[in-house]
Amino acid sequence: MGREYGTVTIVRVDGEVRYRAEFGGRLLGWGTTLRGACERVHHAFVRSHGPTEWPGYPDFHDR
Numbered sequence: 001m002g003r004e005y006g007t008v009t010i011v012r013v014d015g016e017v018r019y020r021a022e023f024g025g026r027l028l029g030w031g032t033t034l035r036g037a038c039e040r041v042h043h044a045f046v047r048s049h050g051p052t053e054w055p056g057y058p059d060f061h062d063r
Helices: 034-047
Strands: 006-013 016-023 026-031
Touching: 006 034, 016 034, 026 034
Parallel strands: none
Antiparallel strands: 006 016, 016 026
């Protein structure tokens, strides 16, 4: 699509290389492989184009 939609940041944690995956400014998690972190970001991007989780029925008792 020609635009950035997620971020994978390479960091060292206790001397080990880790990959921080973010999508839409939200932390998705940490990975031990670059491929896994990129897949996590891409799956979040693909899911963002589909329907969202069903929020359930509204609670009218609080009104």
